[in-house]
Amino acid sequence: MEVYLPIAEMSVNGLLIVGMGATVGFLSGLFGVGGGFMMTPMLIFLGIPPAVAVATQANQLVAASLSGALAHWRRRNVDVKMGLVMLAGGAVGSAIGVWLFRQLQEIGQIDLVISLLYVGLLGFIGTSMFIESLFALVRRRRKARGRRKLHRHAWFHGLPLRTRFPQSRLYISALVPATIGLIGGMLVAVMGIGGGFLLVPAMIYLLDMPIGLVAGTSLFQIIFTTAATTVMQAAVNHTVDVMLALLLLAGGAVGVQFGTRVGSRMRGDVARILLSVIVVAVSARLAIDLVGAPVDRYAIDLTGLR
C-alpha cells in the first residue's frame, strides 16, 4: 500500500511505516522510553529526508509522551513546578535547536552532526546503562547495600535563583533544571528524540530528585517541548509531515499497549540491560556508516528544486 507523503514529497509503503511504528511502540512500551532514538535513524535509512524525519518525530513524540504522562499523572508522579522550570529551558533549547538545524542544513553538515550526536550520546548512555544495570544485578544478588544519604549537595545547587520544589523536597537553583531542559529541547529539535534517556539520569544524578517523580516529570516536560518544537519546525523549516506522523502513530498506539503489558511482567534490571543493548546497537550501526567508505562519495541535495 503506497502512500504519498505530502511534505517529504515521496511515496512510501504505508504498511511498512505502520509496522515500524508498532515495533518501536512495542519497545518503547516495554522499556518505558519514547523510542525516538530508534525511529529517527530508521526513517533516515528509508530515504526520508533527515529534516522531515526529525521534525515529524517531534510531532509523533507529543502523542507518545502524552499517553505516558497521563498514567504518571493519575498516580501523582509529576512534579509540575519542576516540569515547568525545565520546560522554560526546553522552549529556549528547541528554538536554538531549530535554528541550528537550519544553519547546519545550509552548510550541508546536518547528517554528520545527527550521526555524531547519535553515536556519541547513544554510545555513552547505552554503555553506562549496560554497566550500571549489570552491577545492579550483581549487587542485588549479594544483597549488601550501604545506606544512601538523604540528600547530596553539589556546588551548582547553590547558584542564583534558588527555588523551593516542595513535591521533590528540594531547595536548589532553578538554573539547574532549566539548563537540563534546555539541552533536552535542543536534542528534540536536532535529533528527533524526546531526550528521556538523557533527562532521566540527569534528574536523578544532578537534581537528586526522588526516583518516583523522575519519569513522570520528564514525560510531562517532553510533551510541551516536543509540541513547541513541532510548531517551530513547521513554521520555520516546513518539515513536519502529518501523513507520516499519522502512520507512525497508528502503529505506535497498538504497539505501546502490547509492550507495556509484556514490560510489566519483566524484571526492571533485565529490561534495562536489553534496552542498553539496543541503544548500543543503534549507535554502533551509525558508527559503522560514519567510518566505512561510502558507496558513492558524491550526494545531491534537491532542496533547491522544491
Added chain:
Amino acid sequence: MGRRTVQAMCAATFALGIGAAVLVASAPDGRGQALVADLASHSIGITTGFTGAEVVLFGAIDGPGDVIVVVTGPRGSVTVRRKDRIAGVWANADSVRFEEVPGFYAVATTRPLADRVGRAVLARHEIGLEHLTLRAATDRPDDLVEPFRQSLIRNMVDRRLFRVGDARVVFLGERLFRTTVRFPAHVPTGVYTAGVFLARDGEIVSAQTTPLLINKVGISAEVFSFSRNFPALYGIFAVLGAVAIGWLTGAVFRE
C-alpha cells in the same frame, strides 16, 4: 487517477489524434506542417495513492525522418557534495551548486542518434545528457567541476529523474509515432515541457513543444498548501492531532 483511466483517456485522444494528424501530415500542397504531436494528457495529479505515472505522446510526420522527444521538468538549483575522510570519519567536504537544473529530463528517440545528427545540433536543443546545460555557480576550472557534474547526472539517473535511452519512439506505420513518458512517484511538481523534434539529413527540420502540468491534488495538495500558507497554524494542528491521539491511547490503555 488510476493508470487504467489514463490509458483509457490515451486511447480516446489517440484515436482523435490519428485522424487530425493524418489530415495535416498528408496535406497535398506540401505546405502542411512537417510534424504534429500532442500528449494524451496535459496534467498529472499527485494523489495520496500516487505511485508514478505514464503519459503517452503521439503524433505524425509528413515523410521519413527521426523523431526525438525531450521532456523537461521545472528547473531549480541542485547542490552536489563530496565526502572526504576527516579525522577518520566520512563527512561532506567540498560542494558545487548547479543552477537551473531540470528536476526531470527524459529523451526518447526512434533510433540511436549517434552520427545521425550533428553534435552542434544536439547541443543547441539540449538533446542527450552530454548536451544538457548544467551551469555550475562557481569560478573553479572545468576539470574540478566535471566530477561533480558527472555525479549529478549519475545520481539523477539513479533516482529515475533523468532517463535517456530507456524509452523508444515507435512508428505505427510510416507516419504515425508514439512514445510513453514514465514519471516516478517522487517526481517534482510544476510545469513540464515536452519538445518534439523531427530530424532529417542531420538537421532539425521541425519542432513543437507542448506543456504538461504535474501538481498535487486531493488531500496531499490541501495538506501541502496549508503547510505553506499557514505554517504556524499547520504546526499547531499537527500538535492538536497528536494530543488527541495520545489522549485516546492513554484512555484506551487505562482499561
